Amino acid sequence: MRAxxxxxxxxxxxxxxxxxxRAVVPMRSVAGILTDRGxxxxxxxxxxxxxxxxxxxxxxxxxRQLAQAGLVPPYLETVSGESLVWLAGHPTTVEPWLRxxxxxxxIREHRRSAAVAVARLHSARIHIPGELRLAPSLLQKLxxxxxxxxxxxxxxxxxxxxxxxxxxxxxQAEKQLRALTASxxxxxxxxxxxxxxxxxxxxxxxxxxxEEGGATxxxxxxxxxxxSPLYDLHQMIGHMSYSGVSFxxxxxxxxxxxxxxxxxxxxxVDALWRLxxxxxxxxxxxxxxxxxxxxxxxxRLARRIAYxxxxxxxxxxxxxxxxxxxxxxxxxxxxxx
Numbered sequence: 503m504r505a506x507x508x509x510x511x512x513x514x515x516x517x518x519x520x521x522x523x524r525a526v527v528p529m530r531s532v533a534g535i536l537t538d539r540g541x542x543x544x545x546x547x548x549x550x551x552x553x554x555x556x557x558x559x560x561x562x563x564x565x566r567q568l569a570q571a572g573l574v575p576p577y578l579e580t581v582s583g584e585s586l587v588w589l590a591g592h593p594t595t596v597e598p599w600l601r602x603x604x605x606x607x608x609i610r611e612h613r614r615s616a617a618v619a620v621a622r623l624h625s626a627r628i629h630i631p632g633e634l635r636l637a638p639s640l641l642q643k644l645x646x647x648x649x650x651x652x653x654x655x656x657x658x659x660x661x662x663x664x665x666x667x668x669x670x671x672x673x674q675a676e677k678q679l680r681a682l683t684a685s686x687x688x689x690x691x692x693x694x695x696x697x698x699x700x701x702x703x704x705x706x707x708x709x710x711x712x713e714e715g716g717a718t719x720x721x722x723x724x725x726x727x728x729x730s731p732l733y734d735l736h737q738m739i740g741h742m743s744y745s746g747v748s749f750x751x752x753x754x755x756x757x758x759x760x761x762x763x764x765x766x767x768x769x770x771v772d773a774l775w776r777l778x779x780x781x782x783x784x785x786x787x788x789x790x791x792x793x794x795x796x797x798x799x800x801x802r803l804a805r806r807i808a809y810x811x812x813x814x815x816x817x818x819x820x821x822x823x824x825x826x827x828x829x830x831x832x833x834x835x836x837x838x839x
Contacts, residue, residue: 507533507544511589515544518580518587519596534599541599542578546592553724558586558593560631561723564700565597567628574720575600600719602711607745612718613752614759616710616738619718621763624699624731637703637727639695640736641679641688644780648675650789657793661800662807671781671811678780687773694730694770701729705738707745732770735760736777744783744810749817753778778817783810 507515512523515535527534532545547553562577562585569576577585578596586593605612638646652672660668682688702709703725711719735756742752757771766774787807795803 507535508590514589515587515596519578520581541601543597543599544594545597546589546594548592554633555586555593557633558595560633561726562586562595563631564628564634564726565723568623568626568700571626571628573622573626574723600711600713600721602713602719605707605710605712605718607707607742607747607752610751610755611716612710612712613742613747613755615712615716615718616705617756617759618763619710619720620702620705620731620734620738621760623702623720624734625764626700628700630698630700630728634700634727637725637729640691640730640733640777641682643733644675644682644782645679647782647785647789648672648679651785654789654791654793658795661795661804662787663811667811671784674779675781675785682776682780685776686769687776690769690773691730691732694732695728698728699731700726701731701734702726703729703733703737705734706741730770731764731766732774732777735774739774739778740782743813743817746813749778781811781814783814786810 506528507526512526512535515521516523519539521537521539523535523537525536527536532543535542535544547558565574565576565585568574575598578598579585580587586595588594605616607613607616655668663671702720702723704722709720709722711721713719739749739752739756742756743749753775757766757774760766784807787803787810791799791803
C-alpha cells in the first residue's frame, strides 16, 4: 500500500514547516514531497507501526547529534522548534530526501562502502537516550526468529522444504544457540552493550543508499538502539550472503573496510565468526508472511525458502576453508594499531 497525504495533511505540513509543496510522490511506506525548500520525505507513524512517542522523540535527539557529527541529516524542525508534527492524529517526521540508489551487495565497492558507513556510525560518541537502550539483544532476536518460524510452520506447513529438512534445521538452530552461549558469545554481546554504541539494527540494502561519489548514506533509523556492533555486522553480512555473495567474500570485505576505522577485539571477531552457523536467513523466510497463503504466494515463499536454505548450506559447506580463515580473521583486530 502506498503512503498517501490528504489535502488537509499537505496544508498542515505547509503551515508547520513554512514551506510550499509543489508535488507529492507516494511511496510504499513514506511519501516524498517536492517543495520550495527542496525534496523531503514524510513518514507518518500509524498504529500499525507501533512506535511509542517517547521513542520517536529519542530518535529525534539521536538524529540531531549524528547530524552534528556529519553522519546523517536531522529531522526538519517545525516553525515552533519541534521535531515531530501531528497529521490526522499521528506523529509524523519530515527529513531531507537523500539522492542515491539502493546498495547492490553483489558489488564489492558497495559492500565496503556500507561497512565504512556503519563503522562511522559505531564510532560516533553521542548520548543515547534511555528509550533506545531496551532493544532485544542479538541472541534474543535469534531465539525469537526460531520461535516465530516454528509457530508459522505449525500454522501453515512447510513451503520449500521437507519435514525431515525442517527437523534438521530446527535442531541445528537450537544447538547453535546453546553453543553460542557456552562459547562466550552471549557474554561478549552483553559486554558490548555496555560500551554505548548506537547500532542501526536494520541494515537491509534498501536502507543503505549509494550517493554520487560512492559514499553510503544510512536511512530509516526506526529500529536503532544501543547494542553490540556485531548486531549490525552480522545482519549486514547475512544480507550480503542472501544477495549471492559468498560468506567468505562478504566477511572479508566488511571486516577489512570496517576495522580500518573501528578496530574489533579478538573476542568480537571470534564471536562474529561463530554466529555464521545460525540459520537466520531460512528462519526469517519461514517466520514471515501471513498465516494463510494463496497458491501464488505459497509458490513464491517456497522459492525464497529454498534459496535461503541453499545459501546457508553453501556458507557452511567448506569446513577446511573456514579453519584456514580462522587464523587469517584475527588480523582484522589490528588494522588501526
